[in-house]
Amino acid sequence: MSIKLRAIQLLTVTASCLSAASLTYLVPQSDAIVVATQTAVARSGANVTFNLAVERVLKGSVSVGSAIPVTFTSPHQIGSWGGTPSYRGIWFLQQHAGGGWTCLPAASHGNMVHLADLSFPVSSGPLPSELSYDPSSTAPTDQIVFELGAAQPADPSLILRATYDVGSPSVHQALQYMAGNRPGDLALVGLAGLIQHGDVPSLMQVEQTAAAIDLASHGGQEVVSAINATFRNADATGVASLGRMATSVGVPAKLQSAAAAALSAIHSPEAVPYLGLLLSGTSAQLQLYGAQGISFFVNGVGIVTPQTMPSMSHLNSRQPSSYYSSDTMRHIGPASNQEASYIAYWQAWWQQHPELHAVK
Numbered sequence: 001m002s003i004k005l006r007a008i009q010l011l012t013v014t015a016s017c018l019s020a021a022s023l024t025y026l027v028p029q030s031d032a033i034v035v036a037t038q039t040a041v042a043r044s045g046a047n048v049t050f051n052l053a054v055e056r057v058l059k060g061s062v063s064v065g066s067a068i069p070v071t072f073t074s075p076h077q078i079g080s081w082g083g084t085p086s087y088r089g090i091w092f093l094q095q096h097a098g099g100g101w102t103c104l105p106a107a108s109h110g111n112m113v114h115l116a117d118l119s120f121p122v123s124s125g126p127l128p129s130e131l132s133y134d135p136s137s138t139a140p141t142d143q144i145v146f147e148l149g150a151a152q153p154a155d156p157s158l159i160l161r162a163t164y165d166v167g168s169p170s171v172h173q174a175l176q177y178m179a180g181n182r183p184g185d186l187a188l189v190g191l192a193g194l195i196q197h198g199d200v201p202s203l204m205q206v207e208q209t210a211a212a213i214d215l216a217s218h219g220g221q222e223v224v225s226a227i228n229a230t231f232r233n234a235d236a237t238g239v240a241s242l243g244r245m246a247t248s249v250g251v252p253a254k255l256q257s258a259a260a261a262a263l264s265a266i267h268s269p270e271a272v273p274y275l276g277l278l279l280s281g282t283s284a285q286l287q288l289y290g291a292q293g294i295s296f297f298v299n300g301v302g303i304v305t306p307q308t309m310p311s312m313s314h315l316n317s318r319q320p321s322s323y324y325s326s327d328t329m330r331h332i333g334p335a336s337n338q339e340a341s342y343i344a345y346w347q348a349w350w351q352q353h354p355e356l357h358a359v360k
Contacts (some may be wrong), residue, residue: 019107019108019161020106020107020120020155020158020161020162021104021105021106021107021162022161022162022163022164022165022166023141023144023145023162023163023166024141024165024166026092026104026106026162027059027092027140027141027144029092029094029104030059030060030092030093030094030104031059031060031093031094031095032057032059032060032061032062032093032095032101033057033058033059033060033090033091033092033093033140033144034052034054034055034056034057034058034060034062034068034090034091034093035054035055035056035057035058035088035089035090035091035122035147036052036053036054036055036068036088036089036091037052037053037055037086037087037088038050038051038052038086038087038088038091038115038118038119039051039052039053039067039086041115046073046074047071047072047073048071048072048073048074048115049069049070049071049072050069050070050072051067051068051069051070052067052068052070052091052093053067054066054067054068056135058090058135058140058143058144059140060093062093068093068101069100069101070091070093070101070102070103071100071101071102071103072102072103072105072118073102074105074113087115087116087118087119088119088122088124089106089118089119089120089121089122090106090119090120090121090122090144090147091103091106091118091119092104092106092119103118105117105118106118106119106120106162107120107158107161116154120144120147120148120151120153120158120162121148121151121152121153121154121158122147122151123147123150123151123152127146127147127150128150128177128181130173130176130177130181131146131147131149131150131173131174131177132146133146139168141166141168141170142168142170144162145159145163145166145168145170145171145173145174146170146173146174148162148163148174149173149174149175149177149178149190150177152186155218156184156185156186156188156189156218156219156222157189157192157218157219157222159174159175159178159189159193160189160192160193160196160222163193164196171193171197172194172197172199174190175190175191175193175194175197176190176194177190178190178193179191179193179194179202184217184219185217185218185219186219187219188213188217188218188219188220188222188223189218189219189222191205191206191219191223192219192222192223192225192226193226195223195226195227195230195231196226196230196231198231198232198233198235198238199233200233200235200237200238200241203227203231203238203241203242204237204238204241206223206227206245206255207241207244207245210245210251210252210255211250211252213252213255215252215254215255224254224255224258225258227242227255227258227259227261227262228257228258228261228262229261229306230305230306231262232262232265232266232303232304232305233266234266234268234270234271234303236268236270236360239263239266239268239270239271239274240270240359242259242262242263242266242271242274243259243263243270243271243273243274243277243359245258245259246259246260246263246274246277246278246286246289247274247277247278247281256286257285257286257289260278260281260285260286260289260290261289263275263278263289263293264289264290264292264293264296264304265293265303265304265305266293266303267293267294267296267297267301267303268297269297269360270360271293271297272293272294272297272356273356273357273358273359273360274359275289275290275293275294275297276290276294276350276356276357277290278290278293279291279294279343279346279347279350280347284339284340284343287343287347288334288339288342288343290343290346291334291342291343291345291346291347292333292334294346294349294350295328295331295332295333295346296332297321298320298321298323298324298328298349299320299321299324299328299329299332300319300320300321300324301332323353328349331345331346
């Protein structure tokens with residue numbers, strides 16, 4: 001197996017049929033953003049028209065109480081919309097040259113677009129105090145983030161897809177509220193989102209409550225994916241939490257593997273003793289994570305993140321450790337069908353360096 005393919009395996013992400021557009025795209029592209037209820041749907045081929053009864057305006061010069069005629073033309077296949085209910089949500093609108101309005105879809109399901117995909121859900125009641133805001137002084141993106149934190153979406157992980165690249169404190173605030181106040185999958189999604197953003201206390205919460213988390217649930221899968229693919233905080237306390245999860249007996253296998261993948265990707269000096277323990281792990285996969293992480297540490301490879309993956313830039317601009325040699329460089333990753341010998345090389349190398357074994 002090539003180095004690139006192995007590194008990609010370290011970043012396995014939970015798949016979801018829902019593809020939500022990011023707010024970093026939707027908000028700037030919209031001339032108006034409204035909380036409204038859709039009525040009077042008519043469909044002709046790829047064109048759908050409906051009215052929006054406007055309750056609140058988050059962006060733009062639309063009047064509250066107005067009924068806006070909206071057109072949506074789908075580039076994908078349109079789902080069956082006959083007899084659909086009225087949807088209330090957050091709608092993203094563009095005004096064309098003739099003065100009419102078109103709708104930007106908030107999400108889609110692969111190549112299928114349903115009426116429910118056109119807007120983001122919104123809470124039916126007032127926002128909790130933890131998410132309340134002053135519309136006159138709160139940016140539209142932040143308003144939407146707070147609304148999503150209190151909503152009841154069909155897909156609990158919607159907020160993760162909509163805010164993954166939003167660098168606002170509002171995201172952390174909404175995720176914290178979800179993790180601490182929402183039930184079931186919504187709480188786990190909040191926890192997963194905080195972990196995606198490198199929050200060490202949330203990672204430690206997973207470690208401490210691992211036995212009680214349903215890792216097969218939608219939210220549980222998001223937690224596993226967040227640790228595996230996106231937690232890359234090299235903070236020593238977080239690394240120690242990952243190390244304990246990766247190497248402790250009794251930790252669920254999915255969580256153990258995710259923590260091992262994160263350790264391998266981070267491969268900081270604090271991670272190295274745990275990576276050494278993984279070399280004698282209970283599965284070839286755990287041993288491979290250990291070998292890969294140690295090879296990255298020795299040869300000075302950068303932290304492996306979703307951002308570095310497309311260009312493999314973590315393999316460039318290296319800062320080799322004092323353990324680097326031409327021989328270790330030849331063993332930075334396993335060649336195809338040579339994983340066993342690759343692991344054996346690093347197991348032998350590890351035994352020759354007992355000074356690295358002690359957990360700090």
